[in-house]
Amino acid sequence: MDMNEFIEKIKEVLEIEDREVNESDLFRDYDEWDSLAYLSVIAFLDEEYEIQMEEAEFNTLKTIEDLYNVTKK
Amino acid sequence: MSFITYNGVGITALSAAVPKRVINNYEYTEFFPADEVREVVDKIGVFERRFADAETCSSDLCYAAAEKLIIDNDIDRSEIDLLVFISQTPDYRMPATSIILQHRLGLPNSTIAFDINLGCSAFIYGMSVVYAMMENSGLRKALILDGETRSRVYSAKDRRTAFIFGDAGVAALVERDNKFGESTFSLNSDGSRENLIKINAGGYRNPSTPETLKEKVVDEYGNIRSDEHGYMNGGDVFTFVNREVPRDIKNTLEYSKRDKDSFDYIIFHQANNFINSHVAKKLKLDTSKIPSTIEKFGNTSSVSVPLTIVSELKDKMAGEKSLLMSAFGVGMTWATAVVPFVDLQISDIVEV
Numbered sequence: 001m002d003m004n005e006f007i008e009k010i011k012e013v014l015e016i017e018d019r020e021v022n023e024s025d026l027f028r029d030y031d032e033w034d035s036l037a038y039l040s041v042i043a044f045l046d047e048e049y050e051i052q053m054e055e056a057e058f059n060t061l062k063t064i065e066d067l068y069n070v071t072k073k
Numbered sequence: 074m075s076f077i078t079y080n081g082v083g084i085t086a087l088s089a090a091v092p093k094r095v096i097n098n099y100e101y102t103e104f105f106p107a108d109e110v111r112e113v114v115d116k117i118g119v120f121e122r123r124f125a126d127a128e129t130c131s132s133d134l135c136y137a138a139a140e141k142l143i144i145d146n147d148i149d150r151s152e153i154d155l156l157v158f159i160s161q162t163p164d165y166r167m168p169a170t171s172i173i174l175q176h177r178l179g180l181p182n183s184t185i186a187f188d189i190n191l192g193c194s195a196f197i198y199g200m201s202v203v204y205a206m207m208e209n210s211g212l213r214k215a216l217i218l219d220g221e222t223r224s225r226v227y228s229a230k231d232r233r234t235a236f237i238f239g240d241a242g243v244a245a246l247v248e249r250d251n252k253f254g255e256s257t258f259s260l261n262s263d264g265s266r267e268n269l270i271k272i273n274a275g276g277y278r279n280p281s282t283p284e285t286l287k288e289k290v291v292d293e294y295g296n297i298r299s300d301e302h303g304y305m306n307g308g309d310v311f312t313f314v315n316r317e318v319p320r321d322i323k324n325t326l327e328y329s330k331r332d333k334d335s336f337d338y339i340i341f342h343q344a345n346n347f348i349n350s351h352v353a354k355k356l357k358l359d360t361s362k363i364p365s366t367i368e369k370f371g372n373t374s375s376v377s378v379p380l381t382i383v384s385e386l387k388d389k390m391a392g393e394k395s396l397l398m399s400a401f402g403v404g405m406t407w408a409t410a411v412v413p414f415v416d417l418q419i420s421d422i423v424e425v
Contacts, residue, residue: 035233035294036116038308043351052316055308 001048006068013037013044023065045071076259076328079204083253083413084217086146086246088420089383090137091370092125096239098371104230113236118346122239122371124224129425131160131220132170132177134242137423139178139218142244145420148214150179155215155247156186157203159195159375161403162222163188174218185212192270193342193402194260195219195375196243197410201258203247215247221374226272228298230288234305237345239371243379250415257329257411259321262404269310270403274300311348314401318409319356322399325409333358335395336411338386342400343367343377352399374402383419390417 001009007021014032027033042058045051049071061067098114098121099107114120125134135158143150156178158171171186180186185206189199196219203215220242227234274285285300298304326333333339339362341349346367353360364385366377373380378400382390394414401407 035307036112039116039311039347042308042312043347046312046315047351047355052312054312055306058308 001071003065003068006071007064009044009048010041010064010067013040021064023063023068025064026062027064027067028062041067076257076325077201077205078258079208079256081251081253082204082207082247082249082256083415084200084245084417085248085250086142086418086420087243087379087383088138088142088145088423089241089243089376089380090134090141090423090425091241091380092123092129092134093424094124094126096122096124098122098236101236104235105232109232110236113232116347117237118367119237119371121369122224123241125222125240125425129222130164131162131222131240131242132158132164132174134222134240134425135218135220135244136174136177137425138242138244139174139216141420141423142216142246143178146246146418148246151181152213153180153184153216154212155203155206156180156184157189157199157215157217158186159189159191159199159217159219160221161190161192161374162220162225163190171218191375191406192404193344193374193377194400194404194406194408196378197258197398197400197408198260198406199375200247200410200412201260204256207247207249217245217247219243219245219376219379221376223372223374226303228288228296228302230297231291231302231304232294232296233307234303237372239373241370241373241376241380243376243383245379252415254413255329256413257325259325259328259409260406261317261321261408262406263317264404266309266313266405268306269313269405270303270305272301272303311351313405314344314348314407315351315355317405317407318352318399318401321407321409322356322397325411329411331411333397336362336397337394339363339397339399340378340381342402343370343372343381344402345372375400383422387419387421390414390419392416
């Protein structure tokens with residue numbers, strides 16, 4: 001999955017429909033971001049990439065690009 | 074990795090009791106705005122649950138379930154040689170609630186009685202303990218009583234836990250009979266995760282003080298609880314469960330030489346629909362074989378596995394049935410079991 005596809009997936013997961021999402025965005029600043037959105041993202045990482053990430057590690061991720069890079073490890 | 078197997082022991086009858094008081098989760102809006110509540114409730118899939126009143130304990134729910142079980146199945150009380158009470162919401166710190174129930178149910182003084190304190194996976198742990206004792210000659214009948222009043226444990230002002238938990242109690246009769254084939258159990262623990270789900274104060278490590286009873290804002294979302302309320306790190310519980318539970322189920326199936334599609338029913342601990350549907354999908358299970366009660370009783374901790382059988386499988390357990398059971402939670406502990414049933418008698422749910 002390239003960055004563009006990843007961004008499309010993340011928009012679905014976070015239910016962002018009305019605007020662009022960029023790789024440099026700080027996703028915690030989104031209006032859509034809350035504890036439920038967090039659960040959706042970790043479920044997405046597990047389902048799509050078999051990544052089981054704990055909160056302490058997740059908290060080190062800041063941007064959409066950080067999230068994308070995790071999936072490439 | 075270890076597995077335990079038993080032969081010729083099984084649960085022959087099951088009953089359950091729930092409080093009369095129904096909580097409609099969409100209307101549980103005293104502390105949070107209705108649109109936010111709706112979003113949480115839809116995500117976790119808990120639409121209703123039952124709350125015990127202030128006078129009703131886990132043991133009262135179990136007592137009602139046990140009386141129903143004894144009467145419906147015409148059980149001779151003098152033949153009950155073992156009573157195990159499973160709960161993390163006992164009547165007192167001491168004595169053990171099982172002992173109080175021995176007397177209250179009119180069981181003889183020769184009854185072996187003790188409590189198991191473990192949490193969500195405890196019914197499966199308890200089955201294994203009781204099956205082990207019952208497999209040997211000597212004991213005639215055993216009762217497993219499993220009850221929880223989790224509504225008392227969590228803060229209504231902490232959205233991470235306020236909408237999930239409910240109260241219930243069950244009673245199970247365990248007997249030795251050659252009609253039962255092999256049962257296999259996998260029981261696991263990881264104390265390095267003790268902080269994922271916890272009540273920090275009120276025990277002997279951090280005794281109860283006026284300070285531990287004070288409600289405080291605990292995170293950036295404005296959730297409020299005291300140190301004597303339970304808390305849950307839902308994200309890390311989710312991650313933990315998704316790592317350990319599918320693996321344990323696969324290993325247990327492999328050990329018992331069973332295919333995931335060979336069961337009549339698969340009973341999961343009713344944690345919340347978000348976790349449960351994710352695990353089922355991950356294991357590619359046939360969801361038509363997975364009964365659910367999360368939508369009407371919520372997460373009743375250790376009670377949820379047997380409660381789901383009583384609620385959803387009445388009239389469906391005639392003849393030989395093979396069930397896969399899986400439960401996980403506080404500890405962390407997790408358990409998987411492959412269990413045969415033969416003509417399981419299921420009573421109607423009692424409302425208390």
